[in-house]
Amino acid sequence: MSVPRFWRRIKNLYNLIGTHCEKCGGFFYPPRNMCPKCRRNGIVNPFKFKGAGVVVTYTIVHTAAKDYAKLTPYILAIIKLDEGPSLTSQVICDHSQIHIGMRVKSAFRKLGEESDKGMIYYGTKFVPMEEKA
């Protein structure tokens, strides 16, 4: 991913900032600048999510894309945040511990890197709720 493309999303990726529609009350993460329900009538503003949620489903990725190969095997999951929206991220925990319905919370982590000299991506991953992040 190019530098400007990543840079533009830093606030969302680092701090779990999505959007909220004041018209219908919908919460969006990833952020959307148009409310999918109210469309043009929506009033959409930035919203910082608390970072608590539950694992909807997960997998353990053994074969990854090039930039993520060093991380394998890693846990990829869909997490439903307590405010409503679901997102895709990684869960950092023992592989025997992960399960559907597990409570998790957000943590600032390295996402990946392009090469030894390339850009390093940081962002939000998740850890088990009981663990100190």
Added chain:
Amino acid sequence: MRDVAIIGVGCTEFGELWDKSFRELFVEAGVSAIEDANVQGGKIDALYVGNMSGGRFIEQEHLGALIADYSGLASLNVPSTRVEAACASGGLALRQGILAVASGYHDIVVAGGAEKMTDVGVETTTDALAAAADREWEGIMGATFPGLYAMIAKLHMHKYGTTQEQLAAVAVKNHHNGTMNPKAQFQNEISIETVINSLMVADPLRVFDCSPITDGASAVVIAPAEIAKKYCDTPIYVKASAQASGTISLHDRPDITTVDATVAAAKWAYKMAKLKPNDIGFAEVHDCFTIAEICAIEDLGFVKKGEGGPATESGMTAIGGKIPINPSGGLKACGHPVGATGVKQAVEITLQLRGEAGKRQINGAEIGLTHNVGGSGGTAVVHIFGREK
């Protein structure tokens, strides 16, 4: 709107075809389709071509023009349009061709699909395919395509008790069908043990749960139903063409184990054809991963939600079963040149309905359905074909 028929079909062999270029592949498929239809090149009004990622796979865009040119149709200035919807590109190209003829705008149209995936290394291929998901919110988090479908599988197993063996049964069946298809990439039998002992890609999906990387092209010739018999004895009529959109990201889908775009496209297609799931004799569905076929037969209404696994294990979807699924071998065994797949499905239905499917012929086939999906469910295309209007 006019009734529309398929009057000719063509398909290259599917596989790792290192000695054939992109342009050689689509010319071969196109020529065999127009020879099958007995149509002269000068009669062709328009071309529609499904292709997902020529820019990444062969560093070539502007494929409509390339195809018209190398098919000898640039000198006649025949309009040629590339259509893209990730793995559903072929199904969409077919639909564009059908709409063009149905509307009366064109008479004879060639709808094709082509993908050349092995000119680049597997890392580039994987990355190009990952572009069918949301790059900014799935890809950057480490999501791969097998990873996304693995998450569907994990939840399906959790909610409905679907087993690893039931997933494997899809691959075993499709490989068996592939042994009877001389164009298939894999023409060998495999066992449940082969699948469940193969390399883990993304838990619970293993290598043998995944469709392969494939080169190939396919094409059909479409004409108004009223003149179809001038060209061929057994035109295959298009009874319905439906397309639906869903969220591009899996995490935004209302139910992870249901492709709601498939449900919507199927609902519209059945309504258009005045048919019910029970009326469908057989189908070619989008089995990019074994779990995808299980979800497809549920979402298309052939079995209830959650019963796709046991139904597959029972032999219901085998040739000779109640509703044969993927007689061609599907994406799993016939291969998955992404842009070509949706058109290849229509080629298989046509051969089956004409009674020309050789060893894999389904007896008494009257009505067939195709189901083509882009990404994890952002696009779904359903077509229904019959021997009668």
